[in-house]
Amino acid sequence: MRIILDDVPWDHPAGAALRREQERETIERYGGDIEAGPKPSAEDVTAFLLATDDSGDAVGCGCLRRLDEDTFEIKRMYVAPRWRGRRIGGLLLRALEERARELGASRMRLETGAEQPEAMRVYERAGYRRIERYGPYVACEESICFERGLAGEPARA
Template sequence: MKIEQVAWADPEAAALRARQRAEIAERYGTPDSEPGVAPSAADIAAFFVAYENGGTAVGCGGLRYLGEGIGEVKRMYVAPPWRGSGMALQILRGLEDWALGQGWTSLRLETGDAQPDAVRFYTRSGYERIPNFGAYTGVESSWCFERPFGSDRNFASPTR
């Protein structure tokens, strides 16, 4: 398995994001449950794709810079056959490594109340629930989380 930084417009990245949005639409029963501005090439600082050993793209995640050293995880996704394999954690740690390398001090994210699997994953990965921020403020179905980068934690990715 390898994780590579790619352009937002990369066809495999776009296909993974489309799969992620289709799954979210199915869970929430609406074609667009994005409370805020959807991420785009203009506001995503970095986007990564995970490839299985045969070279097939099976997961992704990106980062949006919010300012003041804070980034937001966007479009985190792992194809269903690869869930539980540790790939999601490797993608997340890769995002954290990249953010730390930029001098960012924490990462935030938003997930929803219909995604208990995501909530479990992020809390097990060291993220703690915070009051909703930005466009998620006042959206009851949105749950926000944050993980500050402290000197007490080694953020080295297990893939490196």
């Protein structure tokens, strides 16, 4: 099986469907929409990557939102449930980091939730370290924030 990554528009139908799945799953997991801060949109997303399989079926996605001159935030990182456990999350993460490097970033940040241990494992395996909550997540007790510098070694899978 081969996974293909493409930078697609924010409103790409398959990407929009994956984002709806991600939102539905998150709401079910937390019992409501607890996302702090502005939701990503076509106006503030710099890159939106869509992962598809050999047959063109969408299997995952993730996007970049610029925080400052040196930093991008990863948003809407998602792998469809039936595709989990195949390291697609790590593949998406490395591709997002490479895209951020191309755009001049030297640091990545992200926020995930306390009820998402599988996501935290992906980030930690890739070399992200926990940091204090930042920006809109400061007051959100469910938020767990991570950061990784982009200088030096590429992320681990």
